[in-house]
Amino acid sequence: MDLHDKDKTQLFSPEFTRNPYPAYERLREEDPVHQVRFPDGQLGWLVTRYTDAEAVLKDPRFIKDFSKLFGGSMDEMSVFTQNMLFSDPPDHKRLRGLAQKAFTPKMIDSMKPRIQEITDELLDGFEGKSNVNLIDEFAFPLPIIVICEILGVPSQDRDKFRTWSNSLIEGTSGEAGVSVYEHMNEFVRYLGEWFQKVRQQPGDDLISRLIEAEEAGDRLTEKELYGLVSLLIIAGHETTVNLIGNTVLTLLKHPEQQHELCVQPELIGPAIEESLRLNGPVEFSTSRWAAEDMEFGGKTIHRGDLVIVALNAANHDPEQFDNPELFDIHREKSAHLAFGKGIHFCLGAPLARLEGHTAIDGLLKRFPGMALAVPENELEWRPGMIVRGVRELPVTLGN
Numbered sequence: 001m002d003l004h005d006k007d008k009t010q011l012f013s014p015e016f017t018r019n020p021y022p023a024y025e026r027l028r029e030e031d032p033v034h035q036v037r038f039p040d041g042q043l044g045w046l047v048t049r050y051t052d053a054e055a056v057l058k059d060p061r062f063i064k065d066f067s068k069l070f071g072g073s074m075d076e077m078s079v080f081t082q083n084m085l086f087s088d089p090p091d092h093k094r095l096r097g098l099a100q101k102a103f104t105p106k107m108i109d110s111m112k113p114r115i116q117e118i119t120d121e122l123l124d125g126f127e128g129k130s131n132v133n134l135i136d137e138f139a140f141p142l143p144i145i146v147i148c149e150i151l152g153v154p155s156q157d158r159d160k161f162r163t164w165s166n167s168l169i170e171g172t173s174g175e176a177g178v179s180v181y182e183h184m185n186e187f188v189r190y191l192g193e194w195f196q197k198v199r200q201q202p203g204d205d206l207i208s209r210l211i212e213a214e215e216a217g218d219r220l221t222e223k224e225l226y227g228l229v230s231l232l233i234i235a236g237h238e239t240t241v242n243l244i245g246n247t248v249l250t251l252l253k254h255p256e257q258q259h260e261l262c263v264q265p266e267l268i269g270p271a272i273e274e275s276l277r278l279n280g281p282v283e284f285s286t287s288r289w290a291a292e293d294m295e296f297g298g299k300t301i302h303r304g305d306l307v308i309v310a311l312n313a314a315n316h317d318p319e320q321f322d323n324p325e326l327f328d329i330h331r332e333k334s335a336h337l338a339f340g341k342g343i344h345f346c347l348g349a350p351l352a353r354l355e356g357h358t359a360i361d362g363l364l365k366r367f368p369g370m371a372l373a374v375p376e377n378e379l380e381w382r383p384g385m386i387v388r389g390v391r392e393l394p395v396t397l398g399n
Helices: 014-018 021-030 050-058 075-081 091-100 105-110 112-124 134-139 141-151 155-170 180-200 206-215 222-253 255-263 265-278 349-366
Strands: 002-004 007-010 033-037 043-047 131-133 288-290 294-296 299-301 306-309 394-396
Touching: 033 299, 043 050, 050 294, 050 306, 075 222, 091 206, 091 222, 105 112, 105 349, 112 134, 112 141, 112 349, 131 134, 134 141, 134 222, 134 349, 141 155, 141 206, 141 222, 141 349, 155 180, 155 222, 180 206, 180 222, 206 222, 222 255, 222 265, 222 349, 255 265, 255 349, 265 349
Parallel strands: 043 306
Antiparallel strands: 002 007, 033 043, 131 394, 288 306, 294 299
């Protein structure tokens, strides 16, 4: 589907994935609640203006549990949808409350020394190297080690988690033609075997606590256990991988502001927030469905219609942000939507921010002269409807 005669960039095409912002600008101006056929074949509405996006994310008339409208379930994917991300009140509150125990401010604060230690160990591995792939060697291992330690699963299995996560999020087959469903089944088998080990020898990790809640009855079902743990493993590292990667890439494109952060590290927090706004790690919200007929954004939306928010489009809305295409680490704190809004606001946002801050601070202290090792147009952006990030980020360390 062509967006407009004057802009032949097709929505969800590789060209769009590389740079969606011109298309978003046209949509915001001309058709901010835009009916489109999504890559999976579903017809739905794409919301691009900030005020509309915020309204969708907070309005209880847009629901996450489609079975309330259509009955049944997505059988082949049901193990991944029995969690708070795909639920509505009251189930949402119960499921989020169980996971919340691992993400309290006190728990996050207690993790600072360990996150710093992991960061330092990864950066130690750069010594003697002039070039590194920052995604593979830094942005990916840091958050996957952290979430594995929270859950109590072996961090040495992180490459498996990456394969499964990439496959499920991007909807693509892996190496050797392994299908998405094969990866999904491998992941489920792995979790089942690990749950069995934890039942026999529980520890002081989150999975042990979740299993105890399940066995206590009526708080967590077996499917909900799988759904919650899979969400935490996948979402618990994917957002941070791309937060780190996108922030570093943006700084490398703005070396004067990169230098400023080296001199004034207290600006790292605002710089991360500005990067989240400018080029957030989550491109689109997960699916919502209209629970009733309504007029919204000048369009008639019918009960059962699919509605998805383009988070990065909303974060570039000039009605909300002055000079939205400009990267400015001195920008006043902005209410960006990179982590969502309302009851589904990202549970792991404080942890992602902490990991991002620690990672950027460590990189700039060790390698203040790092630079992009290839032309920007050679970078490959990951496909799919969820994450926004590059597959690889080759940099010269400048040491």
